Amino acid sequence: MSDRVRVVVVDDHDVIRVGVKQSLGEGVEVVGEGRDVESAIQAIADARPAVVILDVHLPGGMGGGALDVLDVCLKKPDPPRFLALSVSDAAEDVVAVVRAGARGYVTKSISGPELTDAVKRVALGDAVFSPRLAGFVLDAFGAAAGDVAVVDEDLDKLTAREQEVMRLIARGYSYREVGEKLFISIKTVETHVSAVLRKLQLSSRHELAHWAAQRRIV
Amino acid sequence: MTSPANERLARPLRRRAPNAAWPRALVGAAMLMAAFATASARFGWPRPAAWVVPLVAYVVGLALVWSPLDLASVEDARRPEVVIGLFARDHWARVVVGIGLAFSAMWWFATWHYTDQPVVRLLMVPPALIAALALLFGPWLVRLARQVRVERSERIREFERAEIAAHLHDSVLQTLTLIRKNSGDPATVAKLARAQERDLRTYLYQDRRTAAESVATALAAAISAVEDAHAVAIEVVSVGDAPTDKHLRAAVAAAKEAATNAAKHGVAPISVYAEVSDDHYQVFVRDSGPGFNPKRIPADRLGIRESIMGRVERHGGFAAVASKRGQSTEVTISVPRRAENGKVAR
Numbered sequence: 001m002s003d004r005v006r007v008v009v010v011d012d013h014d015v016i017r018v019g020v021k022q023s024l025g026e027g028v029e030v031v032g033e034g035r036d037v038e039s040a041i042q043a044i045a046d047a048r049p050a051v052v053i054l055d056v057h058l059p060g061g062m063g064g065g066a067l068d069v070l071d072v073c074l075k076k077p078d079p080p081r082f083l084a085l086s087v088s089d090a091a092e093d094v095v096a097v098v099r100a101g102a103r104g105y106v107t108k109s110i111s112g113p114e115l116t117d118a119v120k121r122v123a124l125g126d127a128v129f130s131p132r133l134a135g136f137v138l139d140a141f142g143a144a145a146g147d148v149a150v151v152d153e154d155l156d157k158l159t160a161r162e163q164e165v166m167r168l169i170a171r172g173y174s175y176r177e178v179g180e181k182l183f184i185s186i187k188t189v190e191t192h193v194s195a196v197l198r199k200l201q202l203s204s205r206h207e208l209a210h211w212a213a214q215r216r217i218v
Numbered sequence: 219m220t221s222p223a224n225e226r227l228a229r230p231l232r233r234r235a236p237n238a239a240w241p242r243a244l245v246g247a248a249m250l251m252a253a254f255a256t257a258s259a260r261f262g263w264p265r266p267a268a269w270v271v272p273l274v275a276y277v278v279g280l281a282l283v284w285s286p287l288d289l290a291s292v293e294d295a296r297r298p299e300v301v302i303g304l305f306a307r308d309h310w311a312r313v314v315v316g317i318g319l320a321f322s323a324m325w326w327f328a329t330w331h332y333t334d335q336p337v338v339r340l341l342m343v344p345p346a347l348i349a350a351l352a353l354l355f356g357p358w359l360v361r362l363a364r365q366v367r368v369e370r371s372e373r374i375r376e377f378e379r380a381e382i383a384a385h386l387h388d389s390v391l392q393t394l395t396l397i398r399k400n401s402g403d404p405a406t407v408a409k410l411a412r413a414q415e416r417d418l419r420t421y422l423y424q425d426r427r428t429a430a431e432s433v434a435t436a437l438a439a440a441i442s443a444v445e446d447a448h449a450v451a452i453e454v455v456s457v458g459d460a461p462t463d464k465h466l467r468a469a470v471a472a473a474k475e476a477a478t479n480a481a482k483h484g485v486a487p488i489s490v491y492a493e494v495s496d497d498h499y500q501v502f503v504r505d506s507g508p509g510f511n512p513k514r515i516p517a518d519r520l521g522i523r524e525s526i527m528g529r530v531e532r533h534g535g536f537a538a539v540a541s542k543r544g545q546s547t548e549v550t551i552s553v554p555r556r557a558e559n560g561k562v563a564r
Contacts, residue, residue, distance in 0.1 A: 132453065
C-alpha cells in the first residue's frame with residue numbers, strides 16, 4: 001500500500017481510544033476521534049477518513065449507538081468504511097451493526113498487528129470476519145443443527161464453499177490459511193467473505209437481527 | 219438492556235398539610251338541614267318522607283369514608299412503598315364519623331316499619347344492607363388489592379437490585395481490591411482483569427444457562443479454567459447448542475485437555491470452535507505453532523493418547539491431531555449424537 005490509511009477512532013472511553021491509537025501500526029494514520037454519536041459524525045465529516053473504527057455502544061444520538069452513526073454517515077456521498085470494535089459478544093449487537101453497514105467486526109481483545117491488518121483490509125473494500133462473527137453467521141444461516149428451512153432466495157443461504165470458508169474462519173484460520181486449506185487463492189477467499197457479508201447485510205431471512213435476539217436452541 | 223433507575227434510593231419525604239376543613243363542612247351541613255327543618259315547620263311545607271334524613275346521613279357518611287381514600291390513592295402513585303394501613307392518621311376521625319353516620323342510617327333502615335308484612339322486610343333488608351356495606355367498604359378492598367400489587371412489584375425490583383449489588387460486590391469489587399494489592403505484578407493483574415472481564419461479559423450479554431443445559435456453556439467454562447490456569451487468552455466460538463449428555467461431556471473434557479496442551483506448548487492466538495449438528499458434536503482446538511510431529515509422541519505420554527483420543531473413542535467418537543513442525547496445530551474432536559443417544563437408557 002502506497003499511502004497511509006486515514007482513520008477516525010470512535011469510542012466513548014478515552015483509555016480505549018488511546019490504546020487503539022497506540023496499537024495501530026505502520027501504514028495507518030489517525031486523523032480524528034469521536035467520543036459520542038454527534039462528535040463521531042462531526043469528526044467523520046471533517047476528516048473524511050477512509051476507515052472508521054467504531055465502538056458499538058456509544059452515548060448520544062437516538063440511543064442506537066453505532067447504528068445512529070452508520071445511519072447518518074452511510075447516507076452521505078462517498079462514505080468511509082466502518083470497522084466495528086466492541087467488547088460485546090452478544091449476537092444481536094454484532095449482527096445489528098454489520099447489517100447496518102459495517103464491513104467487519106472485531107472484539108477489543110484483538111492484537112495491534114491484527115487490528116492494523118483488519119483496518120487495511122477494510123480500507124481495500126474487503127470484509128473482516130472475526131471467528132466470533134463467522135460463528136454467528138453459521139448459526140444464523142443454519143449451518144448447524146436442524147435448520148433445514150426451505151429457502152428460495154440465493155441471499156438466504158450460504159453456498160457450500162462459503163460455509164466451508166466461514167467454518168475455517170470460526171476455527172481461527174487466517175484468510176491465507178483458509179486459502180491453503182481449500183486450495184484456493186487468498187483473493188478467492190476474500191471474494192467469498194465479501195459475498196457472505198453482502199448476504200448478511202441484505203438477507204431478509206427471518207430478520208437476522210431478530211434471530212440473534214432470540215436465538216434459542218431446543 | 220434496561221438502565222438502572224436514576225433516582226436516589228431513599229425517596230424524599232413529603233409532608234402534607236393537615237386538612238381540617240371537613241368538621242366545619244359537616245357542622246355547616248347539619249345547620250343547613252336544621253334551618254331547612256325549621257323553615258318547613260314554620261311555613262307548613264309538607265314533611266319530607268321518613269327515609270330522606272337517613273339517606274342523606276348515609277351519603278354524607280359515604281363521602282366522608284371515601285374522600286381520604288381518594289387522597290391516599292393519589293399519594294400512593296407517588297410513594298407506593300409507604301404502607302400506611304388504610305388511612306393516614308389525620309383521616310381517622312373523619313372515617314370514624316363517616317362510618318358512624320352510615321351505620322346509624324343502616325340501623326334505622328333495618329328497624330324501619332314501613333310495612334307490616336315481615337316477609338317483605340325479610341326479603342328487602344338483607345340485600346339492601348349488604349349493598350350498603352359493599353358501597354362503604356368496596357373502595358377499601360380495591361385499594362388494598364392495588365397496594366398488594368404495588369408492593370409485590372416493588373419487592374421484585376428490590377430483589378433484582380439486591381441481586382445486582384451482590385453480584386457486583388462479589389465480583390468487581392473483590393477483583394479491584396485484588397488488583398490494587400497486586401499492582402506490582404503485571405501477570406496477576408492481567409489474569410484478574412481477564413477473568414473479571416469474562417465474568418462480567420457473561421453476566422451482561424449472555425443467557426445464563428447452566429453447564430448441564432448447554433454444552434456451549436460447559437465448553438466455555440472448561441476453557442475459562444484453562445485460560446486462568448495458564449494465563450492465556452483463548453477465543454471460544456460455539457455454533458448451535460444442546461443439553462450436555464455424557465458423550466458431549468467427554469468431548470468437552472477432551473477439548474479442555476487439548477486447549478491445555480495448546481496453552482502449554484503452543485503460541486497464541488488459540489481458538490476453540492465447536493459446532494452442534496444433528497448427528498455430531500465437533501470441537502476444533504487450534505494454536506498458531508510451533509507444531510510437532512504427532513507420530514513421535516513417546517508412548518508414556520498420556521495427554522493426547524489417553525485424555526483426548528481414548529476418552530472420545532470410548533464414547534463412539536474420534537479425535538485427530540493435525541500438526542507439522544513450524545506450523546499450527548489443530549486437534550479435531552468429534553462425537554456422535556443421536557445414534558448413540560438412542561441406546562442409552564434415560
